[in-house]
Amino acid sequence: MARRTKAEAEATREALLDAAEEVFFDNGVARTSLEQIARHAGLTRGAVYWHFHNKADLFRAMLDRVRMPFEALVAETGATDASPLETVRLGYQQSFLRMEQPRHRRVLAILIHRCEFFGDIDPCAIQAEMAGECLDALGSYFADAHRLGLLKEGVAPEVATRLMQAILSGIFHDWLRDPDAYSIHERGMVLVEAQLALLSRHEAA
Amino acid sequence: MARRTKAEAEATREALLDAAEEVFFDNGVARTSLEQIARHAGLTRGAVYWHFHNKADLFRAMLDRVRMPFEALVAETGATDASPLETVRLGYQQSFLRMEQPRHRRVLAILIHRCEFFGDIDPCAIQAEMAGECLDALGSYFADAHRLGLLKEGVAPEVATRLMQAILSGIFHDWLRDPDAYSIHERGMVLVEAQLALLSRHEAA
DNA sequence: ACATATCCATACATACATGAATGTAAAAAG
DNA sequence: CTTTTTACATTCATGTATGTATGGATATGT
Numbered sequence: 367m368a369r370r371t372k373a374e375a376e377a378t379r380e381a382l383l384d385a386a387e388e389v390f391f392d393n394g395v396a397r398t399s400l401e402q403i404a405r406h407a408g409l410t411r412g413a414v415y416w417h418f419h420n421k422a423d424l425f426r427a428m429l430d431r432v433r434m435p436f437e438a439l440v441a442e443t444g445a446t447d448a449s450p451l452e453t454v455r456l457g458y459q460q461s462f463l464r465m466e467q468p469r470h471r472r473v474l475a476i477l478i479h480r481c482e483f484f485g486d487i488d489p490c491a492i493q494a495e496m497a498g499e500c501l502d503a504l505g506s507y508f509a510d511a512h513r514l515g516l517l518k519e520g521v522a523p524e525v526a527t528r529l530m531q532a533i534l535s536g537i538f539h540d541w542l543r544d545p546d547a548y549s550i551h552e553r554g555m556v557l558v559e560a561q562l563a564l565l566s567r568h569e570a571a
Numbered sequence: 572m573a574r575r576t577k578a579e580a581e582a583t584r585e586a587l588l589d590a591a592e593e594v595f596f597d598n599g600v601a602r603t604s605l606e607q608i609a610r611h612a613g614l615t616r617g618a619v620y621w622h623f624h625n626k627a628d629l630f631r632a633m634l635d636r637v638r639m640p641f642e643a644l645v646a647e648t649g650a651t652d653a654s655p656l657e658t659v660r661l662g663y664q665q666s667f668l669r670m671e672q673p674r675h676r677r678v679l680a681i682l683i684h685r686c687e688f689f690g691d692i693d694p695c696a697i698q699a700e701m702a703g704e705c706l707d708a709l710g711s712y713f714a715d716a717h718r719l720g721l722l723k724e725g726v727a728p729e730v731a732t733r734l735m736q737a738i739l740s741g742i743f744h745d746w747l748r749d750p751d752a753y754s755i756h757e758r759g760m761v762l763v764e765a766q767l768a769l770l771s772r773h774e775a776a
Numbered sequence: 777a778c779a780t781a782t783c784c785a786t787a788c789a790t791a792c793a794t795g796a797a798t799g800t801a802a803a804a805a806g
Numbered sequence: 807c808t809t810t811t812t813a814c815a816t817t818c819a820t821g822t823a824t825g826t827a828t829g830g831a832t833a834t835g836t
Binding site for chain 4: 573574575576577604605606616620625626
């Protein structure tokens, strides 16, 4: 094949990543060969090995297109001076909205349900990293809430943090097993708001 | 090789399942061959293909040694006439204790983090089945609690059910990413009891 | 005691997947 | 305009997993 321009080369790189998302999602990471990905993009393995060192490198690049820490999601909401608990609510909402975007949905499903470790990739560690970022952010918001007296008496901020984190993780995993069954945004926000009401001092409107 | 007695044959079957647990856990399901499993048990693939039809069949048999629905765990506690909320607490406690047993820990880790679908095995569907059983059980207990007026006002039993289910799932997934980091029984029960206190009508002792 | 079914090892055929080597035509650099 | 690099395609050598067929020794049923 002929050489492409820089823009065209970047386009084929994206096409390979798109193809990887689809084939990984359909067949699982271990069961898909680089040949399958290449052919699904209308290319050959030569293109794959040009743009990526190997399967693990391709996988990492695929993840890098969608990863965004919790703090960045909060910043995206523009909640600059809201109360800590309202900030948490907005962060969760933004997370849920993002998860429903097709690309994020596919990649998250691949990370959680369609790959096991291979090469130097440890999906478990990646998940732990994402969860850790989220936990740290929640911890600081609930610490603020505690200082401001917004939390219900007898509820330690650490416990509130872990409960909210567990709820996010639980909703996320349950939804991801069958994302078409319901909207995580709708059902998730019901639970999040209920839990925040339980945790906050003045539950009566 | 010569024919073995029935007891010996059963012992090799168990040995193959033990080996499968260990090698699957160490290498992941997709990256382990039946040859590796056989050699780890001091046998050959001939033994594997005699006792199991293929890898998927072996995998299923491995799961069948440890699966136990939530209701059975509750029954195991002997909580015959406790209050619904106390029954839920005991069920969670029993679940956590079971998860800490080495065999269950290994197999659950394999199911959640070390396999993707292959053959006719869909780990996602198996997880969904287990979660569904748990959700049904929780649903009936919280419905009872609601009828008995044990739930806090304004808390729908369906919401309470989903919150508790999400918390169990979240704690479980977080712990399973690094089971040696802490005891799920200790940390989990703190959260479960805190959440049950938030959900119940008379939170003040 | 005899025949047979059982339990497992060995051997082989088939099928992919990987990675590296090589080819090549056009874009970019000079 | 020439040279070099780029961006792939093609081919091949190697390794490895699977499934099956077959062999052999012994438990077990009768």
